[in-house]
Every structure is written in C-alpha cells, then in structure tokens.
Amino acid sequence: MTLLDKVWELHKVATLPNGQDQLFIALHLVHEVTSPQAFQMIEERGLPVLFPERTFATSDHIVPTDSKARPFSDPLAEEMMAALERNVKKHGIQAFFPGSGRQGIVHVIGPELGLTRPGITIACGDSHTSSHGAFGALGFGVGTTQIRDILATGTMALSKPKVRRIEITGVLPKGVYAKDIIMTIIARLGVNGGLGYAYEYAGSAIQALGMEERLTICNMSIEGGARVGYVEPDEKTIQYLRGRPFAPKNIDEVAPYWLSFRSDPHTPYDDVVRIEGNALEPMVSWGINPGQAIPVSGRIPSPMELPPAERDTAEKAYRHMKVSPGDPIEGKKIDVAFIGSCTNGRISDLREAAKIVKGQKKAPHVRAYVVPGSEQVDAQARKEGLHAIFQEAGFEWRSAGCSMCLAMNPDRLQGEEICASSSNRNFIGRQGSPKGRTLLMSPAMVAAAAIAGEVVDIRKWER
Amino acid sequence: MPQQDLKNSSAIEHIKGRGLPLPENDVDTDRIIPARYLKFITFEGLGAYAFYDERFDEQGKPKPHPFNDPKYSGATILLAGANFGCGSSREHAPQALYRFGIRAIIAPSFAEIFAGNATAIGMPTVMVSPLHWEALIALVTQNPQTEIHIDLKQKTLSTTSGWTCPVEMNEGYRKAFLEGSWDTTAVLLANFDLIRKKAMELPSLC
Structure with a gap:
C-alpha cells in the first residue's frame, strides 16, 4: 500500500451510491474568500457545523498588508472579513485573526500551529491545500459547495487518485532550492501531467529537505495538475511539530503512529518518474x-x-x-x-x-x-x-x-x-x-x- | 440526525444547446474569473464577469471574444480546450460560467478541482477525444446554429447535422447526474451514524 492508500482507507466512511468514496476530513481550514457562500448554504438548509472542533479559520486573501486597522479601506474586503467573523462566532469555530499573533496564510499557519500532522485528511477552499502533504497528510483543495458539505457533514465525496512516485535523486547543487525542484517537475511533466494523480515526492534530495522546503514542493503539486502531493513523514516531521501550540503534548508516544504512514517497500505505483537532482538548475x-x-x-x-x-x-x-x-x-x-x-x-x-x-x-x-x-x-x-x-x-x-x-x-x-x-x-x-x-x-x-x-x-x- | 433537505437536485440525463467554442488549452480560473471579482459574499451577478479581462478593455469596451460574439449568443454548451479550469479552486469560476448561461462543458480534459466544482453545481464536464473535439469545433465554427445533444446515459454526443461521437466522464459524476444526487450534502448526511463512528475512531486534533 502507498501512504495515500493508508490515509484514504483510514478516513473512508462509505462508498457512495455513485461509486465515489465518502472521506472523513480530519482538519478543515477556512478562510474569508471561499467560505461565506458555504455558511449561507448550510444556514439555508438549517444544518449546523457538524465538527466545529475540527474547523479552524483565518483571514489571508483580502487582508491589507500595510495597515490592518478596521474598517479596511476596501469596503468589499471589510464586508468579507466581517462575514467570517460573524460565521465563526455563530458556529463556534476557532479563528486566528489579525492581531492574534497567529494569523497568516492558511497553509503557513496550519503547520506552524501544529494542526497539520501526518496521516490525516485536510481540506480547505484553496487549491494550495496540497501543501500540507509535506507532513504526510492528504490535503485537498475544494470549492465552496464542497466546503458546504464538509461544514455540514465533516466529509466529502472523492474519487481516489492514482499515485505517481517522483524520485529526486542525488544532492541539490548550491543555489538550487525546493522551488527549483517543483518548477522542474512541472516543466517536464506539464501543467496537466498530474491530472488524476497524487504525487508522492521521494528520493535522497527530497529527504534532505527541511519541512518548509517540502511545503514549497507539495504546495505547487496543483500547478502540475495533481490535486494532492505528499512526502513520507520522518524524524524531521516529528521535530518540526514538537512543541507547536496544537501538536499533541505526548509527541514521543504519537511519533511511531505518525511514522507508520509511509508507502510499503516494493508497493506498486501507477507511475514512477526519476529526476537527477545533481543536474538541476535555478x-x-x-x-x-x-x-x-x-x-x-x-x-x-x-x-x-x-x-x-x-x-x-x-x-x-x-x-x-x-x-x-x-x-x-x-x-x-x-x-x-x-x-x-x-x-x-x-x-x-x-x-x-x-x-x-x-x-x-x-x-x-x-x-x-x-x-x-x-x-x-x-x-x-x-x-x-x-x-x-x-x-x-x-x-x-x-x-x-x-x-x-x-x-x-x-x-x-x-x-x-x-x-x-x-x-x-x-x-x-x-x-x-x-x-x-x-x-x-x-x-x-x-x-x-x-x-x-x-x-x-x-x-x-x-x- | 439533523433535519435535511433531501432531494435538492434533479436528475440530468440530456443536455441540449448550441456550442460556444473556446479552443484553447490550459485556460486557468484566474482568466475565467479574475480574483478581484471574488470579493462578493454571494455568487449572484458573477455571470457578468466571466472572462472579464479578455472580453473588455480597461475602459470596459467589449473586445473580440467568443463570449461577446453575437453568433454564439444564447449558446449553452462551452467547447473548451484541454485541462480546462486549471489553477485556483475558486468555485466562482464554474459559478460565473453557469450564471453566464453555460449548462455543460465539453473538453478533451478538465482540471480536477474545477470538474468537481462544476459537478457540485449541476454543470456536467464531458470529455471527448482530441480528434472528435477538433471535428466538433470545426462543425460549430462553420455553423454556430448547430444544436448539440449530450446523452449522459448513453455516453454519446450528437448534432442536428447527424454527426455523433462517444463521450467520457468521471463515472461517479455521471452516475450522480443520472441519479439526481449531484447535490451531495443529503447523500453524505445519509451516512450520519457512520460519520459519527469514524469521528470517534480517529484521533482528535486538540
């Protein structure tokens, strides 16, 4: 089994009548731009947020970066911000807003708060949710109607992707970064090369990367057409999460469970691509x-x-x-x-x-x-x-x-x-x-x- | 189990309409709906902004674009290129197209998040082979009045001129349209007890 198989099976609730799988979403991240209509949809149907304790919000897309004084100078941005504030309050969702010391881009704060962790499913109304795969999680970018589904049911309907293992061998030359790895992958396989696939990034050059660099790689999976990208967790993953505000306090007890989320040796893949890391350029x-x-x-x-x-x-x-x-x-x-x-x-x-x-x-x-x-x-x-x-x-x-x-x-x-x-x-x-x-x-x-x-x-x- | 609105969506088996050709590969969602039009807290009125920067210049004057072309006025089936809808997960993209009047999209392939979003709002994304796609584009360009008929049950496409070809579609999406279960909330909530059970089995976050 691949890591994807294991996380998928663990979170699978049922097979739906149309043949798709119903996956439980362990962590739902919400931001101000793609969520207001979703909250409106559940309210129109009289449905509550089923798992507020698994739902976290921040504001990142529309917030000004010069002054965050309220009201924002852009009235539409102000309205959007106010709508999220109302929604999180009404539904009992924990939020990290400007001035809290924890606000930020949703894919930056998930990991740094220790919410992102190995072996879980994560969804967010943003295509770069693939980022969280750096921790051995499955991160799905979703649209607003799917946000509605996750708010109301804690689950979503998905078709299981194929897995392409992408091995970056060797050692990166000086001046070559994670960004250059993922841009090389996309340039070679194409912006639609990953349609229908999850990308599993592996090999010595990936193992040598820090967690933040792995986030950069998984982040841009979607630019190659792959909705999901991930790296198998290792000691660096555990070390990164240690002491983070939401990470388990008994991290050494949890670590073996987290580290169990890896692809089995000799497991078959739908495709394998090897790229020579030593030959990469900026x-x-x-x-x-x-x-x-x-x-x-x-x-x-x-x-x-x-x-x-x-x-x-x-x-x-x-x-x-x-x-x-x-x-x-x-x-x-x-x-x-x-x-x-x-x-x-x-x-x-x-x-x-x-x-x-x-x-x-x-x-x-x-x-x-x-x-x-x-x-x-x-x-x-x-x-x-x-x-x-x-x-x-x-x-x-x-x-x-x-x-x-x-x-x-x-x-x-x-x-x-x-x-x-x-x-x-x-x-x-x-x-x-x-x-x-x-x-x-x-x-x-x-x-x-x-x-x-x-x-x-x-x-x-x-x- | 909470109150739910069960059959909110109706079955979609046939889509009929004229074609609107946009024969370009890798059309991204930033082009379909520029980010500055995402700052509304409803989807209403988004149709006016579909492909806005390609359809209008900085003064708001229309530019030549298939969506502005009177020949295709009233067309409801978009004929798009491969990997249509790549980029951002913004549902505003299919919403803008739907509210512009599009009811189905035909392309050689679709970006995954886009196809999921389109399905969720009842707009089928139908795939045809590149060769059939080229033939269809030529047909519609030569005669914009050509009526296209997509039969999701038979997985076929035919035109008033008698041209036909097979179509492909994610099987889950196709079944959801045929069953009328593409509005998924009720379908998912039907497994309420299983959801609760799964939540209990899995580690908590905090």
Whole structure:
C-alpha cells in the first residue's frame, strides 16, 4: 500500500451510491474568500457545523498588508472579513485573526500551529491545500459547495487518485532550492501531467529537505495538475511539530503512529518518474503558466521545440510576456520584486533571501516587497533582524497575508510591470493587472533580481 | 440526525444547446474569473464577469471574444480546450460560467478541482477525444446554429447535422447526474451514524 492508500482507507466512511468514496476530513481550514457562500448554504438548509472542533479559520486573501486597522479601506474586503467573523462566532469555530499573533496564510499557519500532522485528511477552499502533504497528510483543495458539505457533514465525496512516485535523486547543487525542484517537475511533466494523480515526492534530495522546503514542493503539486502531493513523514516531521501550540503534548508516544504512514517497500505505483537532482538548475518561468519555465541559463523555447498541444499557449505567452523564442531569461529587466505567499513566505525563505540582500541596495527602479506568511513568521524575522536587513536594502516590509500572489488586496502590479515573484502562478492578470507579467523563481533568486534590477543566476552571485 | 433537505437536485440525463467554442488549452480560473471579482459574499451577478479581462478593455469596451460574439449568443454548451479550469479552486469560476448561461462543458480534459466544482453545481464536464473535439469545433465554427445533444446515459454526443461521437466522464459524476444526487450534502448526511463512528475512531486534533 502507498501512504495515500493508508490515509484514504483510514478516513473512508462509505462508498457512495455513485461509486465515489465518502472521506472523513480530519482538519478543515477556512478562510474569508471561499467560505461565506458555504455558511449561507448550510444556514439555508438549517444544518449546523457538524465538527466545529475540527474547523479552524483565518483571514489571508483580502487582508491589507500595510495597515490592518478596521474598517479596511476596501469596503468589499471589510464586508468579507466581517462575514467570517460573524460565521465563526455563530458556529463556534476557532479563528486566528489579525492581531492574534497567529494569523497568516492558511497553509503557513496550519503547520506552524501544529494542526497539520501526518496521516490525516485536510481540506480547505484553496487549491494550495496540497501543501500540507509535506507532513504526510492528504490535503485537498475544494470549492465552496464542497466546503458546504464538509461544514455540514465533516466529509466529502472523492474519487481516489492514482499515485505517481517522483524520485529526486542525488544532492541539490548550491543555489538550487525546493522551488527549483517543483518548477522542474512541472516543466517536464506539464501543467496537466498530474491530472488524476497524487504525487508522492521521494528520493535522497527530497529527504534532505527541511519541512518548509517540502511545503514549497507539495504546495505547487496543483500547478502540475495533481490535486494532492505528499512526502513520507520522518524524524524531521516529528521535530518540526514538537512543541507547536496544537501538536499533541505526548509527541514521543504519537511519533511511531505518525511514522507508520509511509508507502510499503516494493508497493506498486501507477507511475514512477526519476529526476537527477545533481543536474538541476535555478528555474525561472517565462510564460503564462507555471509549466512554461526554463533553467536560468536557458533560452525561451520556440514552438517547434514544444509538444504540439503546447504551441498555441506558447504563442499567447510570447505576446503577453513580450518575449521571443531564443531570448535568454537571464538579464531580463524587472520592475517589481515580491517575496512571500504560501509557496515561499516562511521563515527559512526569508532567511535565504536575507543572505543575498544583506548589505546591498535594491535597484533604484525596482519596487520590492517582503510579505511574511504569518504573524509568527513576521515576529520571528524581526527577532532575527531580518526585517531590518530588507528595510535597509530598500525593501518594504509588510504584514502577513497572500498579498501580491493573487492581488485581492491593494498590493498589485500596475500596467505591464514585470514582477520577479516567489509565488506559485504566472497566469495572465494573476498579480492584479490584466497586462502585468510574472516571473516565478525561488526567494533567493527574487532577492538577487531586486538588487540587480534584472534576472540573475544566483549561482554566479558575488557581492 | 439533523433535519435535511433531501432531494435538492434533479436528475440530468440530456443536455441540449448550441456550442460556444473556446479552443484553447490550459485556460486557468484566474482568466475565467479574475480574483478581484471574488470579493462578493454571494455568487449572484458573477455571470457578468466571466472572462472579464479578455472580453473588455480597461475602459470596459467589449473586445473580440467568443463570449461577446453575437453568433454564439444564447449558446449553452462551452467547447473548451484541454485541462480546462486549471489553477485556483475558486468555485466562482464554474459559478460565473453557469450564471453566464453555460449548462455543460465539453473538453478533451478538465482540471480536477474545477470538474468537481462544476459537478457540485449541476454543470456536467464531458470529455471527448482530441480528434472528435477538433471535428466538433470545426462543425460549430462553420455553423454556430448547430444544436448539440449530450446523452449522459448513453455516453454519446450528437448534432442536428447527424454527426455523433462517444463521450467520457468521471463515472461517479455521471452516475450522480443520472441519479439526481449531484447535490451531495443529503447523500453524505445519509451516512450520519457512520460519520459519527469514524469521528470517534480517529484521533482528535486538540
């Protein structure tokens, strides 16, 4: 059996008449944008929240990152925030709102509060719920009607996916990060390569990663079409959870149970892919989906170099991004730098970026932002003096939220600006301007680009 | 067991309507509904914002787009490209399409979360082979008045011109449409005792 099989069987309530499985959801995370209609739906049917003790809320998508004073300047954001406050109060749901010291991006706070843990099912109305697989959990991104189902029944209807094991062998070269691993996987297997699959990430290069780096990898599973991605838990998983506010106090007693969630040796997989970790390079996206990415030393591909099904999208990408086949990506001028998001807004990301930024100044023409993933990340960064390093380099230090990853708050690109971004999506319009352009890369690469004013190869960085 | 609204959804066996071709692969949910239109606490009125940034310029003037094309006005079956609906889990995407007037989507493949969300609101996501898909796009482009008939029971698609092809669909979704159980809350709550039992068996969170 695979880890997926084990967690699935453990949480399976029944087989539904239509053949799908009814899965119990052990942890339901709720945020302000995708939940108000779901609460309304259960109220219209007179149904209670069945497991409020397994439901936790925060606000991340629409919260401003400059001032969180109420009311928010955007009346729609204020209304959305107020609706969540009403709903959690009415239904007895524990919430972590701004000022609590625990607010943050839902996929950052789940792990840091110790709610995320091995061997459980997690759902949230956000596609990046796949992140939580870093702990050997199964995280499902769901829509609002499914949130209704989980609120009302603690369960949801699902079809069991196939499992593709992706082994990253060897050792990562210097300057190559978790972000580069997942961007390489998506570039090779395609943005639809994971349809119908869960991705099991394994191999020596994955085992060597810390928990936060594993979160980065699992986070972007969905960008490759895989709704679920996971890593088998190990000692690092246990160590990370030790002492977290919601983690079991008797963690040493629980550890063997948690560690039992692994795929059996020699278990068959639906597919296996091996990638040589030693050969990986820093990656940069050049197009309008996360699969349109190349090593920083590479050149933008011509349509003929691409599979036929990807050529139309490539043509569209050349036009939107104003690039041509054969162009290098290194040296591409940027206007904005964004370090943050559920992909790369954790303390280890800020530490790596700060190493690059320390003692430097951002390029004069670049607007540069650091948005910590949570209030806890913010506090820890301040304790370590990281915020001062960024501020002295001319970066704006903001407060926790999703911010410019999807620009539902005032943080956004203007016009055709190009943004070096540590986030997860480079879709047209994603960062708030219909003509805006996004270059995805690791936080260290974003930091270096902010200073140089253009895309640089972090492996050659000497300052 | 709590009060519940049992048969809230009706069976969907046939979908008939004209086609609206949008022959592009990997159309993401940010394009279907830009994030700034997610800031409403209801889904009402979202139809006006479907593909907004592709349909309108910065001044709000319409741009050439299949959704603006009078030829396809009133069409209810979207003919989309592979991996349609990739990206964010926002149900606002299928909601916007449904409220625009779309009642079914045909594509070579769908992003999973999108297909689940579309099913949950009663909008079938039907797959055809790439070859049949190309033929269907050509048919509808040449004659936008072509009527398409999807038969979920027989798993076939036919047009008024007599062209037919097989269709595929997630079997669970297909059965849910045929049974009228695609509105899942009641179906899930029917197992109330099993849910409670499972909750007792599993470790608590706090």
